[in-house]
Amino acid sequence: MAGELEAGVQAQARAARKASRALASATRAEKDAALLAMAEGLERRQAEILAANQRDLDAGAAAGLSKVLLERLMLNPPRVAAMAQGLREVAALPDPCGQVLAEVARPNGIKVQKLRVPLGVVAIVYESRPNVTVDAAGLCLKAGNAVVLRGGKEAIESNKALGAVIREALQSALKAGDAVQMIETTDRAAVAALLHCDRDIDVVIPRGGQGLIAMVRRESSIPVISHGIGNCHVYVDASADLRMAEDIVFNAKTQRPGVCNAMEHLLVAKAVAPAFVPRVAARLKAAGVALRGDRQAAALAGMDQVLADDDAQWDEEYLDLICGIKVVEGLEEAIAHINRHGSGHSDAIVTRDAASGERFLSEVDSAAVYVNASTRFTDGSQFGLGAEIGISTQKLHARGPMGLEELCSTKFVVRGDGQVRD
Amino acid sequence: MAGELEAGVQAQARAARKASRALASATRAEKDAALLAMAEGLERRQAEILAANQRDLDAGAAAGLSKVLLERLMLNPPRVAAMAQGLREVAALPDPCGQVLAEVARPNGIKVQKLRVPLGVVAIVYESRPNVTVDAAGLCLKAGNAVVLRGGKEAIESNKALGAVIREALQSALKAGDAVQMIETTDRAAVAALLHCDRDIDVVIPRGGQGLIAMVRRESSIPVISHGIGNCHVYVDASADLRMAEDIVFNAKTQRPGVCNAMEHLLVAKAVAPAFVPRVAARLKAAGVALRGDRQAAALAGMDQVLADDDAQWDEEYLDLICGIKVVEGLEEAIAHINRHGSGHSDAIVTRDAASGERFLSEVDSAAVYVNASTRFTDGSQFGLGAEIGISTQKLHARGPMGLEELCSTKFVVRGDGQVRD
Numbered sequence: 001m002a003g004e005l006e007a008g009v010q011a012q013a014r015a016a017r018k019a020s021r022a023l024a025s026a027t028r029a030e031k032d033a034a035l036l037a038m039a040e041g042l043e044r045r046q047a048e049i050l051a052a053n054q055r056d057l058d059a060g061a062a063a064g065l066s067k068v069l070l071e072r073l074m075l076n077p078p079r080v081a082a083m084a085q086g087l088r089e090v091a092a093l094p095d096p097c098g099q100v101l102a103e104v105a106r107p108n109g110i111k112v113q114k115l116r117v118p119l120g121v122v123a124i125v126y127e128s129r130p131n132v133t134v135d136a137a138g139l140c141l142k143a144g145n146a147v148v149l150r151g152g153k154e155a156i157e158s159n160k161a162l163g164a165v166i167r168e169a170l171q172s173a174l175k176a177g178d179a180v181q182m183i184e185t186t187d188r189a190a191v192a193a194l195l196h197c198d199r200d201i202d203v204v205i206p207r208g209g210q211g212l213i214a215m216v217r218r219e220s221s222i223p224v225i226s227h228g229i230g231n232c233h234v235y236v237d238a239s240a241d242l243r244m245a246e247d248i249v250f251n252a253k254t255q256r257p258g259v260c261n262a263m264e265h266l267l268v269a270k271a272v273a274p275a276f277v278p279r280v281a282a283r284l285k286a287a288g289v290a291l292r293g294d295r296q297a298a299a300l301a302g303m304d305q306v307l308a309d310d311d312a313q314w315d316e317e318y319l320d321l322i323c324g325i326k327v328v329e330g331l332e333e334a335i336a337h338i339n340r341h342g343s344g345h346s347d348a349i350v351t352r353d354a355a356s357g358e359r360f361l362s363e364v365d366s367a368a369v370y371v372n373a374s375t376r377f378t379d380g381s382q383f384g385l386g387a388e389i390g391i392s393t394q395k396l397h398a399r400g401p402m403g404l405e406e407l408c409s410t411k412f413v414v415r416g417d418g419q420v421r422d
Numbered sequence: 423m424a425g426e427l428e429a430g431v432q433a434q435a436r437a438a439r440k441a442s443r444a445l446a447s448a449t450r451a452e453k454d455a456a457l458l459a460m461a462e463g464l465e466r467r468q469a470e471i472l473a474a475n476q477r478d479l480d481a482g483a484a485a486g487l488s489k490v491l492l493e494r495l496m497l498n499p500p501r502v503a504a505m506a507q508g509l510r511e512v513a514a515l516p517d518p519c520g521q522v523l524a525e526v527a528r529p530n531g532i533k534v535q536k537l538r539v540p541l542g543v544v545a546i547v548y549e550s551r552p553n554v555t556v557d558a559a560g561l562c563l564k565a566g567n568a569v570v571l572r573g574g575k576e577a578i579e580s581n582k583a584l585g586a587v588i589r590e591a592l593q594s595a596l597k598a599g600d601a602v603q604m605i606e607t608t609d610r611a612a613v614a615a616l617l618h619c620d621r622d623i624d625v626v627i628p629r630g631g632q633g634l635i636a637m638v639r640r641e642s643s644i645p646v647i648s649h650g651i652g653n654c655h656v657y658v659d660a661s662a663d664l665r666m667a668e669d670i671v672f673n674a675k676t677q678r679p680g681v682c683n684a685m686e687h688l689l690v691a692k693a694v695a696p697a698f699v700p701r702v703a704a705r706l707k708a709a710g711v712a713l714r715g716d717r718q719a720a721a722l723a724g725m726d727q728v729l730a731d732d733d734a735q736w737d738e739e740y741l742d743l744i745c746g747i748k749v750v751e752g753l754e755e756a757i758a759h760i761n762r763h764g765s766g767h768s769d770a771i772v773t774r775d776a777a778s779g780e781r782f783l784s785e786v787d788s789a790a791v792y793v794n795a796s797t798r799f800t801d802g803s804q805f806g807l808g809a810e811i812g813i814s815t816q817k818l819h820a821r822g823p824m825g826l827e828e829l830c831s832t833k834f835v836v837r838g839d840g841q842v843r844d
Contacts, residue, residue, distance in 0.1 A: 021761075021785060024784065024785070025784055025785065104805070104806045106804070106805075106806055110795050110799060112805050112806065114822075119817055119818075120787065120817065202817050203817070203818060223816070223817075223818050225818065241840070244839075244840040247840065247842055248840065248842055250842075251842035251843060252842075255842070255843055339443075357837075361835050362446065362447055363443060363446070363447065365446075365542065366833070367833065367834060368833070368834040368835075368836060369833065369834070369835055369836070370836045370837075370838065371836070371837050371838065372837070372838045372839050372840055372841075373532050373836055373837070373838025373839075373840070373841040373842075374841065374842045374843050376842070376843035377532060377836060377841070377843060378834070382528070382843070383526070383528075383534050383834065384526045384528055384534065394645070395541055395542065395624050395625070395645075395831040396541075396625060396645050396647065396818065396819040396831070397818040397819040399831055399832050399833065399834075400536075400832070400833075400834045401834075409817040409818070409821055410821050410822070411788070411789065411790070411791065411821065411822075412789060412790040412791070412800070412805065412821075412822045412823075413783050413790075413791055414790060414791070414792045414793070414795055414799060415779075415792075415793050415794070415795070416792065416793065416794045416795025417666075417794050417795075418663070418666040418669065418670065418794055418795070419794075419795040419796065419799070420669055420670055420672075420673030420674075420677070420795075420796045420798070421673060421677055421796050421798035421799055421804070
């Protein structure tokens with residue numbers, strides 16, 4: 001039976017590879033028409049989608065899923081409308097495929113172009129939120145890629161319904177229904193089989209918690225691009241405007257604490273710590289934030305916990321209303337601390353000193369570095385890049401918000417009239 | 423003892439990480455001065471380098487190394503001069519670091535830039551040729567990276583001498599001697615230790631045979647970018663200028679058969695096979711090329727071996743004066759064959775039909791695709807990109823010749839005046 005399951009997954013990967021060839025030649029107009037047909041299909045077949053989702057919700061409730069998980073799983077008319085709207089926004093983005101990144105005519109007459117081209121076949125392995133099915137399929141298709149989707153078992157009925165709508169739209173608009181493959185078995189062996197289809201799948205993108213991402217990285221024989229953790233910092237420099245610093249810290253910590261670009265640790269220059277720590281601590285506490293500080297911070301304001309310099313929490317992403325506070329000598333120690341303990345996601349300095357700001361931007365080795373703004377802006381749409389499929393903290397291929405361009409590869413195209421090499 | 427060896431390698435990686443911070447802030451003028459000092463040092467200390475190389479050659483001869491390996495290992499004044507010249511050419515290339523890849527001012531007033539920045543620390547694991555030591559160090563430094571070098575044991579004395587020259591130049595020009603670390607033990611356990619320094623090394627580049635590359639890919643916990651194999655094709659279309667086709671095939675096969683962009687397999691459209699196969703076969707044979715053909719090709723010209731359609735040799739990179747020839751129905755079969763059996767390196771069509779050429783360029787899924795030119799041009803300097811550290815057949819991060827830009831990452835830099843997210 002395991003052999004049958006593997007053969008089924010492999011056949012889906014092969015079908016996606018075949019469909020990807022057609023998709024790679026599709027024009028922007030054709031791809032956009034397919035995206036709009038997908039959006040229209042979601043609206044037209046909403047009743048069917050919501051009925052399937054209700055079956056997932058009933059099964060989840062019976063299996064004792066938490067309220068939070070059920071909330072994530074739940075679809076309703078506004079959420080379906082938001083998915084359709086997301087597809088229309090992707091249709092409105094420029095087509096990354098075929099963009100000429102470099103062009104040169106060589107003395108021997110050959111013309112060399114470096115073009116942006118689709119990756120080919122992308123696999124997405126994700127957890128319970130069914131909107132990922134639609135978002136990921138839409139972004140992959142706009143970038144000219146076929147996609148193999150494997151969602152969480154809790155959302156299986158919803159995903160089957162969404163997959164049927166997407167495939168119908170693709171088939172009618174592009175005759176390429178096979179360009180979206182939905183793995184419909186909830187058997188976990190299907191994931192292992194998928195992660196070894198390295199002949200037909202070019203890249204795997206895991207979307208979900210750290211456990212899922214680590215498993216995919218460990219097991220996959222296909223290259224992986226993934227969302228990293230965000231242990232983000234704000235450093236309040238000796239020359240900072242303390243009112244601005246307070247607002248930025250408060251926003252970075254509390255505006256949406258469960259996301260990767262929220263601040264986890266606050267560093268404060270010794271010179272302003274006596275003035276700054278008590279007031280920011282009071283404001284954070286009033287918003288329900290639990291405070292953890294080093295000895296110096298704890299001497300300036302009440303902390304729920306005092307952390308030694310070697311406490312492993314300095315490396316941690318809390319994803320919660322928890323904030324670590326450390327007093328540092330100044331800029332140099334702040335940069336060293338961030339490069340040592342940070343996750344390379346998003347880090348900010350608040351300063352009025354331009355040279356300190358530039359040094360921070362240059363020396364902090366993170367995907368996004370800020371002067372005088374909240375780390376919460378690290379996001380494809382906030383950066384004006386359009387929808388994103390995740391935020392990478394890798395240094396290869398994609399770093400920061402990953403959008404359509406990061407779902408592409410490149411290709412050198414050479415045109416000659418008989419040139420040979422001497 | 424193993425613990426000591428590992429600790430030593432880890433200390434070198436840490437020293438490289440530390441030095442990389444300084445290097446990342448170095449100006450173009452500072453980096454170029456260091457490259458020129460390295461070139462000057464090679465010339466000034468040539469006697470010392472050649473003496474060290476002689477010790478390697480003596481040890482190699484005593485150990486029974488083949489003539490080919492000894493030839494690769496050997497340095498002489500012209501080869502030292504060529505290494506110095508290579509460094510001067512890298513100095514003349516534009517600095518990739520700090521290039522602004524995108525820039526946008528958002529409605530809320532934040533200014534977002536996407537900048538090219540160094541990767542950080544690069545490790546190179548390579549085999550016997552000592553010129554790799556100098557080439558790789560030069561390219562990495564120009565891209566602002568510190569580098570940890572681990573060469574083959576046959577070249578250990580040469581590499582120690584070259585490493586000393588490079589470090590001296592870096593120290594005097596940039597006070598950053600630690601930015602080049604040479605692993606001086608020949609114990610193989612040092613490689614395993616190096617491949618697990620994922621905290622201090624950002625990327626590993628293996629340079630050498632497929633065995634080395636496969637070992638690094640398997641064992642490394644650090645991301646790898648590598649040179650792929652080249653099973654390159656030329657397809658002679660029904661509408662080809664057969665004289666042009668003959669010259670291109672002859673050049674792609676024989677001009678330098680041991681390199682990755684040489685043609686390994688020739689595909690010929692059925693319509694022109696009777697006219698083309700006999701004449702190209704005669705010319706290749708006269709140049710000492712062993713021919714292997716499918717049944718149809720063998721019916722048109724004498725082949726040294728007849729290959730069935732499912733023979734594994736269609737997937738092979740010969741790196742030798744061997745050529746496989748297959749007769750195909752036409753363009754569609756040629757594209758399908760290349761996408762199935764090729765290695766995604768370099769593939770060419772010879773045709774007078776513009777539509778066939780464009781279809782081939784679009785549908786063949788390789789790093790470099792050609793119309794009417796030899797595959798031998800896939801090379802950084804032939805494409806006008808400058809020196810390269812290898813040719814990638816991966817689709818992520820780098821595809822095709824990998825030069826200075828591919829030795830870089832990117833970073834989002836955001837400047838605000840107190841913006842927070844709503």
